[in-house]
Amino acid sequence: xxxxxxxxxxxxxxxxxxxxxxxxxxxxxxxxxxxxxxxxxxxxxxxxxxxxxxxxxxxxxxxxxxxxxxxxxxxxxxxxxxxxxxxxxxxxxxxxxxxxxxxxxxxxxxxxxxxxxxxxxxxxxxxxxxxxxxxxxxxxxxxxxxxxxxxxxxxxxxxxxxxxxxxxxxxxxxxxxxxxxxxxxxxxxxxxxxxxxxxxxxxxxxxxxxxxxxxxxxxxxxxxxxxxxxxxxxxxxxxxxxxxxxxxxxxxxxxxxxxxxxxxxxxxxxxxxxxxxxxxxxxxxxxxxxxxxxxxxxxxxxxxxxxxxxxxxxxxxxxxxxxxxxxxxxxxxx
Ligand code: PBG
Numbered sequence: 435x436x437x438x439x440x441x442x443x444x445x446x447x448x449x450x451x452x453x454x455x456x457x458x459x460x461x462x463x464x465x466x467x468x469x470x471x472x473x474x475x476x477x478x479x480x481x482x483x484x485x486x487x488x489x490x491x492x493x494x495x496x497x498x499x500x501x502x503x504x505x506x507x508x509x510x511x512x513x514x515x516x517x518x519x520x521x522x523x524x525x526x527x528x529x530x531x532x533x534x535x536x537x538x539x540x541x542x543x544x545x546x547x548x549x550x551x552x553x554x555x556x557x558x559x560x561x562x563x564x565x566x567x568x569x570x571x572x573x574x575x576x577x578x579x580x581x582x583x584x585x586x587x588x589x590x591x592x593x594x595x596x597x598x599x600x601x602x603x604x605x606x607x608x609x610x611x612x613x614x615x616x617x618x619x620x621x622x623x624x625x626x627x628x629x630x631x632x633x634x635x636x637x638x639x640x641x642x643x644x645x646x647x648x649x650x651x652x653x654x655x656x657x658x659x660x661x662x663x664x665x666x667x668x669x670x671x672x673x674x675x676x677x678x679x680x681x682x683x684x685x686x687x688x689x690x691x692x693x694x695x696x697x698x699x700x701x702x703x704x705x706x707x708x709x710x711x712x713x714x715x716x717x718x719x720x721x722x723x724x725x726x727x728x729x730x731x732x733x734x735x736x737x738x739x740x741x742x743x744x745x746x747x748x749x750x751x752x753x754x755x756x757x758x759x760x761x762x763x764x765x766x767x768x
Contacts, residue, residue: 461746464761472517475493480492483645514540517651538599558589559589569663586610606634667695704750713753
């Protein structure tokens with residue numbers, strides 16, 4: 435039982451750096467970091483994403499140089515996202531199944547260069563569709579609707595395509611029902627029993643994805659919102675049902691997204707399931723922090739690691755973060 439003042443003084447353990455280190459309950463290490471990377475078509479200088487300062491879209495000719503420092507620092511895995519040229523987008527997201535698409539070319543190159551780096555491939559159609567939705571649209575009562583079962587077939591093809599190019603972890607971010615099971619069955623039928631699935635299990639219909647949609651170019655044409663498939667920010671129990679379904683369908687790791695505004699969900703998921711749990715500190719969270727840092731309103735040297743530590747405290751095993759390289763350097767420097 436906790437004693438009372440003045441016998442007990444909680445500040446005693448905070449007095450010196452060495453006691454603070456001894457009693458620290460959580461640690462953040464480079465092993466907890468996943469770095470999302472945007473790949474663009476064409477060669478030459480990387481382009482900065484305007485709403486994400488310091489985040490670059492990189493062509494294949496510069497990709498190895500871009501990723502090298504992450505490998506040297508010991509970051510276990512990166513997540514790849516394509517900025518598909520507009521001319522290659524269509525209503526069905528056909529380019530997602532092309533073995534020569536940006537992700538597949540990047541995966542082959544990176545596997546060959548860095549065989550021990552984990553490669554995560556996002557599975558969803560929004561970077562490939564001209565309407566910006568994560569699935570395909572079909573006429574329904576009341577207009578076009580993102581059709582679940584028709585989307586599954588295309589997502590399965592996309593997952594197989596990425597796996598055959600060397601992606602180690604497929605990460606369905608589309609929020610269609612049943613996609614984890616459909617992908618698992620297809621992977622196994624094709625002998626890819628070791629390919630892991632990290633499901634975006636509890637993914638909310640969030641305003642915090644805006645800068646990402648600028649980065650991959652999926653936002654411009656997006657009609658309406660994603661509320662018929664992504665979760666309502668008002669819901670919490672539903673996240674547990676989503677996670678339970680994805681685990682039953684074969685997910686190896688689950689993710690909550692966005693991150694910082696949803697730390698309560700992470701904690702509930704970890705307590706309930708005790709499985710490898712990840713969070714995505716999304717583009718809007720990054721933009722928010724960088725905006726304040728660049729204005730001199732927040733101290734970068736302190737806020738980056740504090741924000742990431744919050745995920746560990748909430749129960750995360752790891753975090754997808756655009757700060758991964760920055761954080762890894764800070765952790766290394768101590
Ligand atoms: C695509 C996808 C999105 C993100 C990751 N995968 C955007 C969306 O659902 O519109 C967001 C990542 C971020 O904001 O950093 N399905």
